[in-house]
Amino acid sequence: MFLKNQLKKTSHSTYIAKYHLVWIPKFRLPTLGGAVGKRLKEILRGTAERYGWEIDTMEVVDDHVHLFVSFPPTISISEAVQTFKGVSAKRLNEEFPEMEKKIWGAPLWADGYFASTINDRTTSQQIRRYIQNQKKEQKQLELF
DSSP, X not given: OOOGGGOEEOSSOEEOOEEEEXXXXXXXXXOOOHHHHHHHXXXXXXXXXXXXXXXXXXXXXXXXXXXXXXXXXXXXXHHHHHHHHHHHHHHHHHXXXXXXXXXXXXXXXXXXXXXXXXXXXXXXXXXXXXXXXXXXXXXXXXXX
């Protein structure tokens, strides 16, 4: 049924839960390229590590972020997104003060996000391939 190495454990649960998360900068401005995008990936990896979450696949494109991530069922999707967006916005604004001018003094991230789980129509491999090809294809959410 499930491979043992797929199972994650907390003190009170055993689970397999993976989420495909996508969010955009305010006004979908292309602010995440170059050094900003590289640093954003480091920040997201560090955040996941700090909370004991696991990033399976990640890509940062100029105007959006994709994460395929696992976290315990005790954490809601909105809490996880809020954590990733909050930590990254704070750090990026500190390290790249010129970004604030690009987004006219607005918060870095737009309010919403997209979330999907693995289901009978979408497999883990499809999500990984979709995220890995983001910079090549630039076809936002065509998989769904």
